[in-house]
Amino acid sequence: MRAVAASVMAAALLAVMVPRAIGAEDAIGRLLRNQAEPAKNPGPSVTTKPRGPLPVVMSARIGEHQDRTRLVIELSDPVNLRAFALASPDRVVIDMPEVSWQLGAPPRPSGYGPVKSYRFGQFRAGNSRMVIDLSAPVTVSDTLVIPPTAGFGYRVVIDLFPASRAKFDAQAGWPADLKKRESDAEKLAALIAAQTPPEVRGKKIIVLDPGHGGLDSGAIGVNGLMEKDLALAQALKLARELRGRGYGVFLTRDNDSFVPHRQRVAFARAKKADLFIALHADSHPDASITGTSIYTLNDGRSDREAAALAKRENQSDVIAGVDLSGQNEPVAPILIGLAQRDTRNKSSEFAANALKSMGQVTDLLARSPHRSASLAVLVAPDVPAVLIELGYLSNRGDAKQMNTDSWRNRVAGAIADAVDAQFTRPSAAQAGR
Numbered sequence: 001m002r003a004v005a006a007s008v009m010a011a012a013l014l015a016v017m018v019p020r021a022i023g024a025e026d027a028i029g030r031l032l033r034n035q036a037e038p039a040k041n042p043g044p045s046v047t048t049k050p051r052g053p054l055p056v057v058m059s060a061r062i063g064e065h066q067d068r069t070r071l072v073i074e075l076s077d078p079v080n081l082r083a084f085a086l087a088s089p090d091r092v093v094i095d096m097p098e099v100s101w102q103l104g105a106p107p108r109p110s111g112y113g114p115v116k117s118y119r120f121g122q123f124r125a126g127n128s129r130m131v132i133d134l135s136a137p138v139t140v141s142d143t144l145v146i147p148p149t150a151g152f153g154y155r156v157v158i159d160l161f162p163a164s165r166a167k168f169d170a171q172a173g174w175p176a177d178l179k180k181r182e183s184d185a186e187k188l189a190a191l192i193a194a195q196t197p198p199e200v201r202g203k204k205i206i207v208l209d210p211g212h213g214g215l216d217s218g219a220i221g222v223n224g225l226m227e228k229d230l231a232l233a234q235a236l237k238l239a240r241e242l243r244g245r246g247y248g249v250f251l252t253r254d255n256d257s258f259v260p261h262r263q264r265v266a267f268a269r270a271k272k273a274d275l276f277i278a279l280h281a282d283s284h285p286d287a288s289i290t291g292t293s294i295y296t297l298n299d300g301r302s303d304r305e306a307a308a309l310a311k312r313e314n315q316s317d318v319i320a321g322v323d324l325s326g327q328n329e330p331v332a333p334i335l336i337g338l339a340q341r342d343t344r345n346k347s348s349e350f351a352a353n354a355l356k357s358m359g360q361v362t363d364l365l366a367r368s369p370h371r372s373a374s375l376a377v378l379v380a381p382d383v384p385a386v387l388i389e390l391g392y393l394s395n396r397g398d399a400k401q402m403n404t405d406s407w408r409n410r411v412a413g414a415i416a417d418a419v420d421a422q423f424t425r426p427s428a429a430q431a432g433r
């Protein structure tokens with residue numbers, strides 16, 4: 001990008017300085033107040049779309065200068081935007097109300113500044129984010145908002161200055177008020193999850209968990225198919241199939257939004273799920289590797305491949321900048337120790353059933369398609385759980401067929417057959433909760 005010109009600097013002088021920790025009483029906060037802010041009587045806000053059109057992000061530019069890296073985000077409307085740093089791995093999170101991203105293809109960072117990569121998208125309903133991965137420690141400037149001038153919308157300017165490790169670590173962490181907002185959002189989600197609609201009473205409850213979502217795309221296929229979209233499409237098909245067969249079905253997400261691991265697990269437990277099925281697709285440097293595999297939880301003694309997969313799949317919370325304080329180990333040994341033998345047995349039994357029926361409609365991973373790994377979404381001690389890697393997005397054939405309706409229908413049918421097999425067996429059918 002063009003370096004910041006004198007005219008822009010002049011505009012910057014007139015601009016509104018927005019302190020990073022903006023308060024509700026702050027006059028500038030009122031000025032910038034956005035429509036996505038909760039209304040007086042928000043009702044079930046997690047399911048309510050904000051009224052009116054969302055502010056649009058029209059462009060995002062990263063300018064690497066000698067003394068700083070400057071990020072400029074251009075918006076149609078003023079929004080209350082917050083930037084903060086998180087450590088291990090080092091990131092800068094830019095948190096904002098829900099916006100519509102209309103960026104086209106954003107420019108890639110050059111690689112010689114501190115910005116390694118970045119991504120953006122929805123974090124929660126009503127809440128969007130940009131997360132910047134850093135290759136070197138920085139300090140984050142206050143956020144500068146430049147009102148519209150000369151054909152530009154509102155421009156938000158954030159500077160990243162080179163800093164020592166000690167200085168970075170000292171400033172890194174979630175701002176307290178955002179931390180509270182997150183825990184409130186999770187509490188609200190748990191309250192909503194605890195409600196059981198009358199139509200599912202007496203039915204076996206299946207919780208489907210489409211992997212990734214929002215600003216976490218998961219793996220990207222050789223054909224451009226994104227894991228998060230595939231997982232959601234497959235989950236919606238499977239939900240329809242299972243409801244048709246008389247099951248009560250709930251999804252941890254039914255749109256393109258991000259859901260933290262612990263919230264997915266809490267959701268399944270709140271629903272008193274009889275079975276939890278996470279849907280994903282894998283990616284491998286060796287493009288010849290193909291086929292479906294199914295994972296159940298183990299206690300951390302994974303082989304190298306399984307450990308690498310767990311690392312990839314458990315990465316979601318890091319990618320989205322979730323507050324991980326107090327849960328640095330996504331799969332803490334203590335949690336696995338609580339897992340009941342019965343839950344584990346049922347998980348394995350379902351994995352075997354699913355491989356049997358899926359093997360009739362699609363190829364399985366050539367070597368040992370039933371695998372185990374320390375996966376953060378499988379840790380509920382009382383909910384039998386599996387994670388299905390539908391296939392390899394890194395393989396041309398797999399990616400192509402996973403993008404077709406016919407394959408998705410066949411696979412949904414096969415997984416539903418396995419659910420039937422699980423619950424019609426007398427031993428399983430008796431084992432209520």
Ligand SMILES: [Zn+2]
Nearest residue numbers: 211218280281
């Ligand atoms: Zn995944």
